[in-house]
Amino acid sequence: MSTPALTTYQRYHLRPTYDHHVGYLFPAMVRASQAHVVMLTEQGLIPADRGARLLRGLAQLHADTGPAPAFDGSFEDTYYLMESRIAQACGIPTSELDVQMARSRNDLDAGVFRMLLRDQLIGVLDRVLATGATTLDAAERYADVVITGYTHRRPAQPTTIGHALAGYAEALAGEAVAYADLIETLNTSPLGSCAFAGTDLDIAPARVAELLGFDGLITNSYEAVAGADHLVRVGTLNAQALATGARLARTLMDWLTWRWVTTPGDFTQGSSIMPQKRNPVVLEHLVSMAGATAADAASVLNNVGAAWWEDSNNATTDVQVRLWDSNDRADRFFALLGGFLAEIAPLEPPSREEIVASGATTTAAADALTRHGVPFRAAHSVVGRLVQGGAPDSWTPEGVRAAAEGITDRLDDDAIGDLIAAAVRPELVLDRAQIDGPGAYAVRAQVTVLRGTFDTVTGRLAGVRDRLASADEALDAVAAERAAR
Numbered sequence: 001m002s003t004p005a006l007t008t009y010q011r012y013h014l015r016p017t018y019d020h021h022v023g024y025l026f027p028a029m030v031r032a033s034q035a036h037v038v039m040l041t042e043q044g045l046i047p048a049d050r051g052a053r054l055l056r057g058l059a060q061l062h063a064d065t066g067p068a069p070a071f072d073g074s075f076e077d078t079y080y081l082m083e084s085r086i087a088q089a090c091g092i093p094t095s096e097l098d099v100q101m102a103r104s105r106n107d108l109d110a111g112v113f114r115m116l117l118r119d120q121l122i123g124v125l126d127r128v129l130a131t132g133a134t135t136l137d138a139a140e141r142y143a144d145v146v147i148t149g150y151t152h153r154r155p156a157q158p159t160t161i162g163h164a165l166a167g168y169a170e171a172l173a174g175e176a177v178a179y180a181d182l183i184e185t186l187n188t189s190p191l192g193s194c195a196f197a198g199t200d201l202d203i204a205p206a207r208v209a210e211l212l213g214f215d216g217l218i219t220n221s222y223e224a225v226a227g228a229d230h231l232v233r234v235g236t237l238n239a240q241a242l243a244t245g246a247r248l249a250r251t252l253m254d255w256l257t258w259r260w261v262t263t264p265g266d267f268t269q270g271s272s273i274m275p276q277k278r279n280p281v282v283l284e285h286l287v288s289m290a291g292a293t294a295a296d297a298a299s300v301l302n303n304v305g306a307a308w309w310e311d312s313n314n315a316t317t318d319v320q321v322r323l324w325d326s327n328d329r330a331d332r333f334f335a336l337l338g339g340f341l342a343e344i345a346p347l348e349p350p351s352r353e354e355i356v357a358s359g360a361t362t363t364a365a366a367d368a369l370t371r372h373g374v375p376f377r378a379a380h381s382v383v384g385r386l387v388q389g390g391a392p393d394s395w396t397p398e399g400v401r402a403a404a405e406g407i408t409d410r411l412d413d414d415a416i417g418d419l420i421a422a423a424v425r426p427e428l429v430l431d432r433a434q435i436d437g438p439g440a441y442a443v444r445a446q447v448t449v450l451r452g453t454f455d456t457v458t459g460r461l462a463g464v465r466d467r468l469a470s471a472d473e474a475l476d477a478v479a480a481e482r483a484a485r
Contacts, residue, residue, distance in 0.1 A: 006073045015071040018078060020321055022068040025078040028112040030061045032191065033082070033099050035211035035296045035478050037421050047097045048485050054099055055483035057089035058125050103194060104200045106225045106311045110190040113320055115212065117234055118186045120327035125179040125461055127331050128241070132172040132454045133339035138341055144430055145346045145444040149262055155201060155358035155442045158426035161261070161346065163438035166446045173453040175241045180460045182233055189214035189463070192223030197221060211478070215469035219384065228304045228315040234323050235297035238330045240291075244336050246290035249283040252340070256280050256378035260350065265344035267336070282336055289333050291427050297324040350436055355426040356392050365423040372415035378408040383419075392423035 007014065013102025034055065041051030061082075068081070087094040143162030150154045189212065192198065199220045205217055218224040243382045255261045268278040300319045307314035355361065362383050371377035386395055386402035400416045422428060432439035436446065 004073060005288070010073050012051060013323050014073075014076060014082070017317070017321075018071045018081075018089070021381060022078045022081065023318075024116055024320075024324060025112055026068055026082060027062070028115050029082045029108065030058055031475075032088070032108060032111055032115065032208075032212060034058045034062065035475055036103055036191070036207045037099060038211060038478050039207045040098065042207065043202055043204055045101060045201060045203070048075075048482070050098055052483050052485045053090050053092070054086065055479050056098075056311055057086050058099075059479065059483060060089045061085055072468055079108070084191060097245040102199045102203045103191070103416070104196075104225075107190050107193040109316060110225055111212070114186050114188075114190070114214075114230070114318075117327070118183055119333075120324065121179055121183050121186070121234070122240070122333070122461065122464065124182065124330045125176060125196055125336035125457070126200065127178060128172055128176045128399070129454055129458055129461070131334045131341070132169055132176060132450070134338045134342045135172060136454075138162075138344070138443065139169055140444055140447045142346060143440045143447075144438070145335075145349050146355065146427055146429060147255075148350050148355050149438075150254075150356055155161040155355075155360045157363050158355055158358050158429040160430070160440070160443065161349070162440070163442040164251070164288060165341070166443050166450065169450050170245075171244050173450050175237070175244070176454060176457040178237055179191070179241075180457050182230075182237055183461075183464060184215065186230055186232070186270075187213070187215045188218050189216070189223075190218050193221035193224035196225040211471055211475040213468040225311045226309055226315075227309070231319055231323060232297075232300055232304055235293075235300040235319075235326055237337045238326045239294040239297035242286075242290035242293045242330060242333050245333060246287045246361050249337065251285040251462050252344070253280065253283050255344075256283075258344065258350070260343045262347045264306070264340055266343065267340050282340060286333060286337060293326050293329055293333075296322040296329075317394065352426055353393070356424055359392075361392055361423050361426050362387055363418045364426075364428065368418040368422040369411070370414055372410065372412070372418065373411050375410050378410075381407050382411075385425075388485075392420075396418055 014290075035055045037046075037051055038060065039046060040046045041055075068078075075084055081096050083097060083099070086099055088096055090097075104380055139162040141162070142165070143160055145161040146158055147161055147164075148155050149164070171175035187210035189205065191208045191212070209215075209217055218227070251263075256263050263280055265278065265469075267280060269281045278459060299322045303319045303322075304315045328365040339355060366376075366384075367381040368382040369382065370376055374382070382400070382404045385407075386392070386399065389395075389399060389403065391408060397413070397416045397420070401411060404411050429438050430440045431443065434444050
């Protein structure tokens with residue numbers, strides 16, 4: 001018997017959506033259904049024998065890791081495929097199914113979406129934590145490698161590789177905390193809300209939540225189905241985190257071009273015509289990935305903002321593909337960036353002469369005068385005159401005195417000596433005591449503090465994993481026990 005031709009709607013929407021969604025949704029729908037049927041049986045809403053039959057069929061589907069059937073128009077979406085396959089596994093017609101008692105596609109979708117996003121973000125957070133550890137290791141290792149720091153793409157002041165990387169590690173630490181918070185937000189269950197108004201049946205939503213590893217229930221059944229703030233937060237947090245990483249990638253491109261650090265061979269691509277070239281294209285890919293993630297976030301915001309305050313495909317099914325892609329891209333982004341940072345090492349950092357010639361030491365020279373009582377603006381004016389007269393390597397005590405004429409008469413030999421030393425010794429930045437600054441001791445202290453933040457998040461994530469593992473074990477045990485009746 002030939003299969004009827006697909007309608008236009010089926011061909012151009014239902015089939016593409018099914019093809020992308022079924023691999024994500026079907027296993028999670030089966031798992032949620034196991035918890036739901038256990039609850040229905042425990043509550044006496046379905047007889048034990050019918051519950052056992054459903055649980056045996058669901059166990060069969062849960063164990064089946066084969067590919068989903070192709071979309072042929074005989075079912076509308078993954079939800080109806082699940083019903084069909086449960087009935088088939090149980091050997092009964094779909095008209096005898098109880099699996100959807102006191103449940104709607106609305107709350108099932110909302111719950112399954114949260115389960116999937118929760119699991120995906122656990123993986124993303126793993127990558128963020130690993131990248132943070134790698135970045136801190138490099139920051140500590142290179143805390144005494146002096147380079148020129150830039151602002152507005154111009155040489156500004158001496159700093160260190162360690163200082164720059166510790167700064168990025170702090171951004172990662174904040175992102176790690178945000179991901180942990182978001183996972184906790186996602187880990188509240190909407191199941192039991194049904195279409196949006198609940199049910200008169202004596203269900204136990206908290207039991208379903210417990211069996212699926214949720215921390216609790218969403219307070220309001222309307223919000224449980226209509227709410228989309230958590231979806232927006234997933235997209236925007238990924239966009240934020242990748243945008244920051246992309247900024248580091250652009251800075252790393254400069255470091256590689258200037259030969260300040262090595263170019264990791266595993267992250268390069270050879271030229272098709274120039275045999276000497278190894279192009280660090282992974283850094284370009286990271287910037288592009290950040291742009292795509294920002295586009296995904298914008299798509300989610302636009303769809304949610306265009307939806308009604310109710311269950312709507314705009315704010316649910318249609319944004320899921322964007323979030324799954326966003327999470328996958330975030331996972332790959334941090335794997336690539338962390339791998340790259342693990343392999344870089346100092347190659348030819350700027351020499352003392354290069355740093356001095358760039359003018360990056362002049363702020364320290366002016367600050368040296370202020371330590372001797374010269375007013376701030378006067379000190380900068382003196383150094384400004386000196387810069388106009390030549391590079392810091394050419395400055396002499398006589399030249400300093402001449403530059404100070406008409407500006408200040410507070411210069412003594414010690415002040416002049418300190419100014420010249422600060423101007424020609426960029427390595428003095430390694431001794432800077434300010435705890436958040438580029439001093440070697442300060443950077444290593446920053447690393448210690450940030451490791452504590454990452455350790456705290458690691459502990460929180462372990463708690464989530466333990467809860468989910470315990471819930472899985474409990475659901476497996478109770479489902480097997482009731483299926484055997």
